Amino acid sequence: MESAVLPVFLFVVAATGLAVGLLVLSALVGPSKNGKVKEMPYESGMDPIHDTHRRFDVRFYLVAIAFLVFDVELLFLYPWAVASRNPLGIDRAVSEGLVESRGLVFAEVLVFLALLAASFVYAWRKGVFRWR
């Protein structure tokens, strides 16, 4: 069978085989000694002080969402920043007629930033950052 997907297939087989094989091997060969300490949840060396199934403060989720505002901002600004002064970037797209002008791209980025700033102001006014 000569095909481009053969290496992929072999990789999947090898990966599955390794994972399953290691589990089976450790179950067969390893000594099975259970005790109170060994069954304790692993908390990076600390002794667990209480049950982990607890409610989280909803403010953590709000902070996570506010983090996304900045995270997404960076995610989209990087490609634009790289392309804007690169000879293979926006200049070439303009010269080949894919984009009308540099200014239009810049305006789009500004609109994007303005929308993110609006969401930040909204979150601020709604008291997301007030940690009472």
Added chain:
Amino acid sequence: MTSETAYLLLPEIILILAGTLIYLGGAFAPGKSAWAALAALVILAAGGALAQQGTTETVQKALVTGTISGPLTIDWFSAAIRYGVLAVGLVFALVGSRWVGEGDQSEFQGSLLMILAGLMLVALSNDLVLVFVGLELISIPTYVMLYLGKGTNLLESGTKYFFLSLLSSALMLYGFSFLYGVAGSTSLIDIRETFANPDADAARLMSFARLALILIFAGLAFRLTAVPFHFYAPDVYQGTSNANAGILAVIPKIAALAAIVRIIYAGMPGLEQIGWQLTLAVALVTMTLGNLLALWQTNVRRMMAYSSIAHAGYMLIGLSVGFAAAGGAVVAEGLDGVGATLFYLLVYAAATAGVFAALTYLSGERRIVSTLDDLAGLSSSHPKTSAALALFMFSLAGLPPLAGFWGKFTLFTGALSVDARNPESGNLWPWFVALALVGVINAAISGAYYLRLIGVMYFRSGDAAPEGQGGAGAALATALCALAVIGIGAYPGPLVEAGKKASRAARDVSPEMLAGDRVPANQTAVVKPLPGLQKAEF
């Protein structure tokens, strides 16, 4: 993207900008009716911008032949949907004008404007990516909206809708990926050209195109609430507020139909057979199940949910006729299936938005109108509102001379005309006669629950009259919808014609469209199969 594209998007840009500003403003001055008035004005302004563009030479020429500008298609289809969406949006902005709830009115109105912009983008788009962005611009504000206002179980209905909507988006995207794999482009007009004249690669991959069609249809059927993807609707409508239920009953249906027309009906020629078979089967099951289950409901929003499922079935009749006609079946001149569906969509939207506007008007701080018992004796306490509700019910049941009658008339006669002149050669005739018959029987069944609601309002006496604190905006919205139902019923001609024109524009490809402003073929990212894959068998 050129500045011309940005200019053509002006109505959508106005909506999104105003939506953002209303969100921001609401953070400073929450819960004022002024936000509703502002939103209504913005919708009118967007309509004005659209009309102003329609007078420019570029757009007028574009409307005649259809034209492509970047990721946009400017033709009669997009124009019809954009005007219709703005009209529906105006009604819902008015419905939410006197806010019952936590003072989140600015969020409601801001979300509404963004939903409208998303819907207009779906109708405009000539690109799978823009279709998806448009659909998400509808979905995400809808999630926010479902938690706003005053309903019986907002959290439950919001969460249910959220997860099922995500699932539907995933299904649809999976279909998009196959479609891209077959055609090697996300531009719908390129996809259409590939399907019309497939090269060797595309021809070999055609079996994946069927899979793409079914997956995309399944994803959009969630939004259309077609069986078997209807099950969330009753719970969600029942749990949320009357205004939200109205928006859910109307807006996702428009989006789903616009996307089906753009992607499947116009974008995938050559697959008409599977198209009409699929829509015919789903239409039969959807309308029958929706109507039968509606008979047992005592909650008005739940009943309207099943009614909206049944109406999704009727709309699919027209799509099925459209697919059959596109596949070569003979359909009577002037009874274009997709055009009838678009007309029906408007008729349905007018009556359904009216029902929810009236329910919003009748509700108050203490009680939101939910059950049939809440409506008992309404004819003596609120005679005008009960007359309007009766009008909407008659229209939904399809009684002449109201708008609903003409909607059903165009759909059923369209179905009856398929291959009626040459039953032997086409052979589709028996299927579509059966479809029309089931549709007529269903219209009769639906009369039972629509008329029961009228009976409750007029012939039963209730203990406590509804408060009727929905405000002047909701009353105005109800009146506008009632006028539309009567007006379209009295004079349906121009709108039926507009529907036909729009559906023809969606399907036709003109040389101007192919020559339009799009990325030249050699510069799109055409995916060529890997060298080894070319030898593999598909």
